[in-house]
Amino acid sequence: MKTITPPKTAGEKAILVQLIWGEATREQAADSLAELENLADTAGIKVAGSITQHRDRPTGQFFIGEGKVQEVGMACEKSGANLILFDNELSPIQVNNLDLTLGVKVLDRTELILQIFARRARSAEARIQVELAQLQYLVSRLPTSIKQARFGGGIGMRGPGESPLQLRNAPMRRRISELKAKLRLIQKRRVDQRQRTWPQISLVGYTNVGKSTLLNALTSAEAYVDDRLFATLDTKSRLLYLPSGRQAMLTDTVGFIRNLPHGLVASFRSTLEEAAQADLLLHVADAGHPFVTEHCTVVFDTLREIHADRVPTLLVLNKCDQPAAHLALPHLRTLFPDALTISAAARDGLTELKQRIAERIGPAQTPSAPEASTPDPQNDPA
Ligand SMILES: Nc1nc2c(ncn2[C@@H]2O[C@H](COP(=O)(O)OP(=O)(O)OP(=O)(O)O)[C@@H](O)[C@H]2O)c(=O)[nH]1
Ligand SMILES: [Mg+2]
Structure with missing residues (x-):
């Protein structure tokens, strides 16, 4: 059986389509659409335009209204687009109906993310x-x-x-x-190799917030950094030397994103499980992003899904060198009074961060022990 399907999106030109319905605000919808455009860029897809519709609820047949389907068809014809990317999740029947009516390949957000993962x-x-x-x-x-x-x-x-x-x-x-079974074996080998000699710290956070940059700034990891979504799929671990003289193992993880389907999260369990089994989480957020609080909510929700919400967590507001972050900080400090403010790129605030990590990890004599609340890795609910 073949192991992986090569992505078929390279060199394609797409029209983005979004239905705004339910409780979504215009601003949230605009941010989600901008994120879809970023995802398309990451997949090497050119964006020829976007079409948005407001409705009370989706239609069963096409998700968007029939008139809007015609509009999308005309936009494809006019721009030469050969792909339609939906920001919403479609049912297989809706994808089929759109394919048949428009004669253009249709992908929803999740399929696009899966193709990026396959490529990377x-x-x-x-x-x-x-x-x-x-x-x-x-x-x-x-x-x-x-x-x-x-x-x-x-x-x-x-x-x-x-x-x-x-x-x-x-x-x-x-x-x-x-x-x-293969994944469990790989994971077990990795855990056995480390034998929990060091306290485990996982970097978690929304995609593109600077987790890998922070890993590099704190250690000599040389992890891949890119201003694209999902730059990291192959995660790295490096030893972190703390001012207390203690060492800890710092591990990068795959970035989270809104509307990530549960099945997908479960599949990435072996890296995410590291987070659930860690002694400390560094939740990195992009303080300059206009939707930083929504991103934090996605991360909190995802951590809950993978049973990592009981692991002690330090919220690290990154990219504080950016003017947008300066403007947002007073509000963010009220929301998250315990958060640390840093710039991983400018290497600002790292001494205090290491200090806080050392405080949380405790003195060198204390042997680290996993919390009783960590989930059983054999018990995969997916
Ligand atoms: N201005 C500024 N940019 C930063 C900072 N930290 C990271 N970046 C930039 O943000 C982008 C994403 O950085 P990464 O370290 O790849 O982010 P990530 O969270 O690992 O991203 P994924 O692996 O894709 O989830 C890169 O262009 C970095 O150069 C910072 O402190 N300030
Ligand atoms: Mg990364």
């Missing part, structure tokens, strides 16, 4: 995680009757003329079990 995964572990994410996403979208049928085809993202409805299921479930 380098290590064996990350590639297994991506395949697992793709399979779990496909399984989660199959109607029950199809889920119970037998599966005989290949795996991977939906290709031209191929719909999730045509996929059948038993070998997928077998493959999912195989991949989970």
